[in-house]
Amino acid sequence: MDATIFSFLLQDAATNGAIYALLALALVLVFAVTRILFIPQGEFVAFGALTYAMLEIGVVPGTVWLLLCFGLAAFAVEMYSSRRAMTARKVALEAASKVLLPAAIAVAVILIAPSKPGPLLASLLTVVMVAPMGPYLYRFAFQPMAEASILVLFIAAVAIHLALTGLSLVFFGPEGLRASPLSGDMFEIGPLLVTGQSLSVYALAIGLMGGLYLFFSRTLWGKALAATAVNRLGARLVGIPTTLSGKVAFTLAAAMGAVSGVLLAPMTTVYYDTGFIIGLKGFIAAIIGGLVSFPLAAAAALGVGLVEAFASFYASPFKEIIVFMLIIPVLIWRSLVTHHVEDEEE
Amino acid sequence: MRSPLIDVRDLSVSYGKVEAVRGIGLTVAEGAIVSVIGANGAGKTTLLNALMGVMPSAGDIRFDGALLAGQGIEQRVAAGLSLVPERRELFATMTVEDNLILGGFRTPAAERTAALERVYQRFPRLKERRRQIAGTLSGGERQMLAMGRALMARPRLLMLDEPSLGLAPRITEAIFEIVVSLREAGVSILLVEQNARAALEISDYGYVIELGSVTREGPARDLAADPRVIESYLGLGAH
Numbered sequence: 001m002d003a004t005i006f007s008f009l010l011q012d013a014a015t016n017g018a019i020y021a022l023l024a025l026a027l028v029l030v031f032a033v034t035r036i037l038f039i040p041q042g043e044f045v046a047f048g049a050l051t052y053a054m055l056e057i058g059v060v061p062g063t064v065w066l067l068l069c070f071g072l073a074a075f076a077v078e079m080y081s082s083r084r085a086m087t088a089r090k091v092a093l094e095a096a097s098k099v100l101l102p103a104a105i106a107v108a109v110i111l112i113a114p115s116k117p118g119p120l121l122a123s124l125l126t127v128v129m130v131a132p133m134g135p136y137l138y139r140f141a142f143q144p145m146a147e148a149s150i151l152v153l154f155i156a157a158v159a160i161h162l163a164l165t166g167l168s169l170v171f172f173g174p175e176g177l178r179a180s181p182l183s184g185d186m187f188e189i190g191p192l193l194v195t196g197q198s199l200s201v202y203a204l205a206i207g208l209m210g211g212l213y214l215f216f217s218r219t220l221w222g223k224a225l226a227a228t229a230v231n232r233l234g235a236r237l238v239g240i241p242t243t244l245s246g247k248v249a250f251t252l253a254a255a256m257g258a259v260s261g262v263l264l265a266p267m268t269t270v271y272y273d274t275g276f277i278i279g280l281k282g283f284i285a286a287i288i289g290g291l292v293s294f295p296l297a298a299a300a301a302l303g304v305g306l307v308e309a310f311a312s313f314y315a316s317p318f319k320e321i322i323v324f325m326l327i328i329p330v331l332i333w334r335s336l337v338t339h340h341v342e343d344e345e346e
Numbered sequence: 347m348r349s350p351l352i353d354v355r356d357l358s359v360s361y362g363k364v365e366a367v368r369g370i371g372l373t374v375a376e377g378a379i380v381s382v383i384g385a386n387g388a389g390k391t392t393l394l395n396a397l398m399g400v401m402p403s404a405g406d407i408r409f410d411g412a413l414l415a416g417q418g419i420e421q422r423v424a425a426g427l428s429l430v431p432e433r434r435e436l437f438a439t440m441t442v443e444d445n446l447i448l449g450g451f452r453t454p455a456a457e458r459t460a461a462l463e464r465v466y467q468r469f470p471r472l473k474e475r476r477r478q479i480a481g482t483l484s485g486g487e488r489q490m491l492a493m494g495r496a497l498m499a500r501p502r503l504l505m506l507d508e509p510s511l512g513l514a515p516r517i518t519e520a521i522f523e524i525v526v527s528l529r530e531a532g533v534s535i536l537l538v539e540q541n542a543r544a545a546l547e548i549s550d551y552g553y554v555i556e557l558g559s560v561t562r563e564g565p566a567r568d569l570a571a572d573p574r575v576i577e578s579y580l581g582l583g584a585h
Contacts, residue, residue, distance in 0.1 A: 085416070220451065227437045227448050234435035237398070238495060239423030239452040 007192045009309045015198045015267065017305025018205035019045075022260045023282025024289065024297040025212065026253040031291045032229030033249040035150050036142060039157045042279020043164040044130055044254050048261020049270040050168075051126045053177035055109075058116040062171030063129045064106040069167075070136035071102035077140040098136065105129055119182050127258045134254025135247040142250075143243055161276065168272035176274075179265035201263045208259060209298060212252075216294075225249060229292075277320070281308070284327050290334070349411075351376045351503055351534045352397070352427075357405035359389075359396045366392040367403070368558040374503060374551075379525065379535040381545040381566060383579055384555035390538040391432055393555070394505050397536075398422060398429040410502070424452050428501030432508045434492040438481030442472055445480050445491055449498030458498070465494040468524065486517035493524065497533075504528065505536045510544065522548055542579040546570040554579070 023041055030038040047063055054061035075098035082090065105128055117125065141160055145152065183196025215222040228235040228245040236242055264270060264278070285304050289297030304323060311319040350373035359367040367389045374380045382390050396403035399419045407414040409425055417425070437445050446465055450458040466473040469490045475483065480491060489509055496504055506525065510518040518541065525535055526548050539545035546552055549566035554575060562575060569575050 220447070220455075223440070223444055223448055224451055227440065227444075230437045230439050231435050233400070233431070234437055235448075236400070236419045237423075237429055237431065237435060238449050239420045239499065240448070241420050 003191060005313070009313055010306075011192070011194065011198055013306040013309035014302065015201045015263075015305070016308060017302035018201050019260050019263055019278070020282045020285050020304050021298040021301035022205055022208060022256050022263075023279060024285035024301045025209065025294055026256040027282055027286040028289060028291055028294055028297050029212075029225075030249050030253045031286070033225055034138075034142065034146070034153075034246045036153045037150070037157055037283075037291075038253060039154075039161040039276075039279065039283075040137075040164050041253060041257055041282065042275030042277070043161065043168060044133070044257025044275070045261045045264060045278055046168060046172075046270055046272060046275030047130050047133070048126050048258035049179070049265040049274070050172045050177055050261070050272070051129055051258075052122055052262045052265045053179040053270065054172075055113055055117055055122040055125060056119075056179050058114050060110050060113045061129070062173075063126075064102075064109050066167060066171045067102045067129055067133055067136075068106055070133050070140075071098045074098045074136035074139040077144065081144070098139075102132060105132070123182075123259075123262045126262055127255055130258035130261070131251055131255040134250035134252070134257075137254075138246050138250040143246060146243065146246065165273050165276065168275075172272045174272065176269040176271040177265070178269040181266040182263075197266055204259060204263060208256065212294070221248065281323060284324065284330075287327060288330050349376065350374060350408075351410060352536070353406075353408040354397065355406040355408075357393070357396060357403055357407065359392050359401060359403045366558050367396060369405070370555070370558070370560055372553055372560065374534050374536050376502075377529060377532060377534055378550040379529050379537060379548055381537045381539060381542075381549040381552040382555055383539060383542040383545060383552060383569075383575075385578075386540070388555045389558040390555055391507055392558075394429055394431075394507050394536070394538055397505060398427060400429070420452070423499050423501075426500075426502035427505070428496040428499050428503070429505045430489075430492045430496045430507060430509065432511060434488050436480045436488060436491055436495070438479070440480060441476065442478050442480055442483070442491055443476040445495050446472070446498050449495030450500075452499055457500075461498050461500060465497050468497070468527070469494050485512050486514070486521070489513060489517075489521055490524075493521075497528075501533060503534045503536060505538075507538045508540060509537070510539065510541045518544065542575075543570070546580075 023045065026041050027038055030036055051061040051063040075094055078094050078098065079091070109125055109129060112121070112125065137160070141156065142153065145156065181195065181197040182200040185196035187194045187196070187199070216226050224235065224240045225245050225248060228240060228242050232242060235245070281304050282301065285301035286297050288300035304326065307326060308319060308323045311322040315322065352374045354370060354372040357367060357370045358365060370393060382393065384390050392401070395401045397407060399417060399422045409427060414422060437448065446462055447458065450461050453461055471487060472490055472494050475487065480488070483491060509521050513521065522544055525537065529535060537545055537549065546566045546569055552563065552566045552569040553560050554562040554569065562569065562572065570580065
């Protein structure tokens with residue numbers, strides 16, 4: 001292996017690793033706040049990538065209809081669950097946030113899409129379309145069973161994943177799509193040839209992580225979310241609305257998934273079911289981080305990217321196997337060092 | 347007599363088919379300390395959890411004249427109820443100050459800083475440890491933090507569940523002194539304690555709960571002199 005190949009592999013590792021890191025952070029966030037192992041996170045990535053790629057060629061993405069369905073489903077569940085304490089104001093508020101908002105987004109996208117929006121506008125529209133799916137999904141699928149055990153929530157997450165993959169096929173079709181790079185520039189940094197695409201990935205990933213860090217360490221809402229993760233009962237006792245925390249976590253996760261999708265779209269051809277395998281890689285990183293540590297999960301994600309890049313060079317047919325095998329030593333190590341305590345607070 | 351701040355009538359709580367609290371009636375007057383004493387498993391913690399809305403209950407709870415039925419914990423916190431649970435339920439991985447700030451989650455931002463200053467005045471120890479991680483505090487400090495966090499919501503009724511549990515006698519004394527000083531600051535207190543003697547000493551009124559029902563009630567001084575209460579809760583072998 002010469003230096004050029006080495007540097008390309010490193011770059012590959014860093015760009016993939018950055019995307020896995022965003023996934024891993026979203027998974028840790030959702031798990032910490034809601035105790036849901038959010039398998040469908042990969043679907044948000046696929047939605048984001050396909051949406052972005054379709055906007056680029058001037059097609060109205062199926063995402064708008066999917067978003068409308070999600071909004072209507074969430075609205076229906078909300079109305080049913082509050083049927084005994086219904087007020088006109090509540091109905092109006094719910095209708096505005098779950099029906100009018102997606103409808104407005106749909107209209108905007110239908111108007112803008114044919115003009116083939118540039119990368120910036122297209123990414124923005126993608127996030128705006130995908131992010132609200134998070135809280136809608138939480139409302140109709142998970143909130144009604146928020147107090148269920150981790151296992152039950154996990155089974156529900158798997159079911160949602162299967163359902164979303166199917167919906168993805170219906171709304172996006174079986175064709176794979178690939179977008180053009182966010183930036184076509186190339187930069188020479190010493191011996192390294194860095195693409196503008198890679199730089200955009202790094203910048204966005206680092207920016208998002210920094211933003212998350214500030215959100216959790218500086219804002220009351222960020223602290224409230226972290227508190228919900230640390231001690232759910234404690235959070236409820238100080239008046240933090242934990243269902244709202246769940247919705248905020250899901251909004252962030254969906255938005256991060258959409259951004260990951262936008263970053264991924266120019267790097268590989270994305271199909272309706274591509275999300276799962278990418279999600280699993282983020283999942284490995286999240287597991288290595290113990291599903292609690294953001295920095296550990298992000299570092300592990302870079303490790304996953306690194307292993308994947310070199311595995312695909314040395315043993316291409318086995319690259320997925322090698323990457324997924326990473327989890328075995330971690331699980332063995334965790335089972336050795338973890339104390340099995342029922343009582344996790346205090 | 348002052349009007350009751352909280353007026354509970356015929357309150358029942360069930361775990362499946364087991365009724366843990368059966369038709370309890372209880373009032374706490376504005377500015378009073380009221381104790382609930384009883385053996386382990388008598389239903390004291392369940393009672394507090396039901397009042398706070400942590401678990402569903404049947405019966406009437408009126409707070410400041412308004413029915414609390416159907417209100418969640420968040421609305422009860424906003425109305426002025428606050429519970430310091432037996433297990434404290436702190437945010438163990440966060441700093442003392444973040445725990446306190448989150449205690450004021452429902453307090454308007456402009457008033458949160460003043461509330462924090464008042465808590466620090468009442469618990470100078472917490473101010474010293476403001477940057478320390480809550481999980482590393484000693485038992486007494488945790489209880490102070492749990493009380494401080496509850497006070498950040500500026501409650502009108504503070505409910506304390508076994509505040510002396512697991513604490514050294516000297517620290518228990520300090521905690522009870524603070525409870526008395528809270529009454530002077532206008533906070534009404536509903537105190538659940540196994541340490542019945544200490545609780546009745548600082549209380550205005552008391553209830554004895556046995557098997558989920560109130561079996562005796564009266565001014566704290568009278569209860570402390572009641573032979574049956576002395577035998578069951580204050581005598582030898584009791585705390």
